[in-house]
Amino acid sequence: MSAEPASDRVRLRRGANRAEYDRDAVLAVLDAGMIAHVGVTTPEGPIVLPMAYGRDDEWLYVHGSVANAALRAAVGTDICITVTIVDGMVVGRCPFHNSMNYRGVVVRGLARKVTDADEHLRALRLVSDHVMPTWDSARAPNAVEIRQTLVVAVALTEMSAKIRAGDPIDEPDDIDGPHWAGHVPLRTTWEPPVDAGDLPDGISVPPGIASLAGQRA
Amino acid sequence: MSAEPASDRVRLRRGANRAEYDRDAVLAVLDAGMIAHVGVTTPEGPIVLPMAYGRDDEWLYVHGSVANAALRAAVGTDICITVTIVDGMVVGRCPFHNSMNYRGVVVRGLARKVTDADEHLRALRLVSDHVMPTWDSARAPNAVEIRQTLVVAVALTEMSAKIRAGDPIDEPDDIDGPHWAGHVPLRTTWEPPVDAGDLPDGISVPPGIASLAGQRA
Numbered sequence: 001m002s003a004e005p006a007s008d009r010v011r012l013r014r015g016a017n018r019a020e021y022d023r024d025a026v027l028a029v030l031d032a033g034m035i036a037h038v039g040v041t042t043p044e045g046p047i048v049l050p051m052a053y054g055r056d057d058e059w060l061y062v063h064g065s066v067a068n069a070a071l072r073a074a075v076g077t078d079i080c081i082t083v084t085i086v087d088g089m090v091v092g093r094c095p096f097h098n099s100m101n102y103r104g105v106v107v108r109g110l111a112r113k114v115t116d117a118d119e120h121l122r123a124l125r126l127v128s129d130h131v132m133p134t135w136d137s138a139r140a141p142n143a144v145e146i147r148q149t150l151v152v153a154v155a156l157t158e159m160s161a162k163i164r165a166g167d168p169i170d171e172p173d174d175i176d177g178p179h180w181a182g183h184v185p186l187r188t189t190w191e192p193p194v195d196a197g198d199l200p201d202g203i204s205v206p207p208g209i210a211s212l213a214g215q216r217a
Numbered sequence: 218m219s220a221e222p223a224s225d226r227v228r229l230r231r232g233a234n235r236a237e238y239d240r241d242a243v244l245a246v247l248d249a250g251m252i253a254h255v256g257v258t259t260p261e262g263p264i265v266l267p268m269a270y271g272r273d274d275e276w277l278y279v280h281g282s283v284a285n286a287a288l289r290a291a292v293g294t295d296i297c298i299t300v301t302i303v304d305g306m307v308v309g310r311c312p313f314h315n316s317m318n319y320r321g322v323v324v325r326g327l328a329r330k331v332t333d334a335d336e337h338l339r340a341l342r343l344v345s346d347h348v349m350p351t352w353d354s355a356r357a358p359n360a361v362e363i364r365q366t367l368v369v370a371v372a373l374t375e376m377s378a379k380i381r382a383g384d385p386i387d388e389p390d391d392i393d394g395p396h397w398a399g400h401v402p403l404r405t406t407w408e409p410p411v412d413a414g415d416l417p418d419g420i421s422v423p424p425g426i427a428s429l430a431g432q433r434a
Contacts, residue, residue: 009259009262013284014281035317037256037267039256039297040263041263044295044325045226045258045295045296045297046257046258046297047297047323048255048263048297048298048323049299049323064231069230069231078261079262079263080263081265082266082267084252084254084267086251086267089348089349093356094356095341095351095358096358096363100252104267106264106266124312128312128315132306132401134315137397138309138311138312138396139310141311141312141313145311167415175415175417179356180412180421180423180426182411182416182422184349184410184411184426184429185407185408186405186406187406187407187408189403190402191305191403192401193308193399193400193401194401194402195399196385196400197384198398199398199399200393203395203396204397205399206397209397209401212401
């Protein structure tokens with residue numbers, strides 16, 4: 001454990017020994033993650049939807065269509081943005097001690113609709129380039145496309161990470177027993193890019209995308 | 218699109234052409250997924266936490282410690298359980314048409330605390346064996362361990378899936394332009410199992426775990 005949480009609502013109570021409030025450690029998990037699960041309160045109960053995300057030093061951004069009901073409902077309310085990377089399964093001598101190895105971040109805060117044109121464009125680029133940088137090799141979005149995209153920001157203030165790695169923690173009485181224990185890592189890699197069916201001949205994959213093949217995602 | 222949703226709160230409004238309400242199709246995504254993101258309403262705003270899950274024909278189960286605050290708060294309230302599998306990134310001629318290929322399910326409903334002893338034990342096994350079957354090769358949980366685990370069930374009734382695969386859908390004017398378009402698949406595989414540091418000599422990996430190495434997770 002390191003540092004202290006910014007608020008009690010992001011303090012880990014269970015598994016507090018795996019809590020990580022250090023800002024750089026939390027941001028490193030956000031940078032390594034691929035999608036966020038965004039929780040929004042609605043009159044019909046909470047809704048959790050997967051979204052792309054990006055960040056700068058101050059803000060975590062998610063985006064969607066201006067017609068996206070959950071994102072519209074989020075604006076002006078407290079939301080929760082959770083990013084989880086599953087690194088493997090942990091197998092204890094008893095299933096009670098099975099677990100997962102993972103890196104996860106929870107960010108809670110007020111969802112602010114981004115209205116400033118410069119911030120809006122910058123946020124779109126951050127979200128777009130978070131997993132795979134394509135902004136510079138693509139056609140720039142036009143004003144109509146930009147207007148169709150709602151960007152929501154949450155301050156990178158109230159956040160915490162939980163990180164688990166390695167072996168199961170079994171009962172002392174089980175250690176010398178006959179059951180296997182260990183962990184099984186997962187590996188996610190990029191496969192070679194696939195041209196769109198409507199791609200004209202002679203257009204090659206941008207180097208930044210081509211070079212991903214075989215690499216860890 | 219196939220079938221009709223069980224309620225309006227699981228009807229897809231955006232991307233309705235990618236909606237899937239057919240029961241078998243939704244269940245197939247749940248069976249292929251690894252973790253759920255569970256959304257619970259709290260006085261401090263929604264909280265979204267990653268959890269293991271399992272299912273039978275009627276119920277989706279998640280579990281946690283009896284001291285898990287979010288899970289305790291869930292009981293008796295409407296919650297949302299979201300399972301997302303990211304299959305790859307979709308690159309349009311313009312970032313506005315970037316997307317992801319994915320299979321996702323949203324289940325909404327009342328969180329019921331499982332109190333019946335038989336159902337409780339059965340649910341623990343379903344959750345435990347969902348990603349990697351270890352129940353039969355491990356020591357059985359004892360009464361104390363079972364009592365420490367809270368199981369919450371949500372009916373597999375109000376649910377929908379959203380599935381996207383393949384190429385970007387670009388602007389007609391962009392198709393003959395100079396920009397690359399396509400998609401980049403992701404592949405998640407199991408690595409070889411790693412023995413726990415405290416594993417005595419001579420205990421081998423159960424065949425059901427050993428055989429996973431190199432296979433798609």
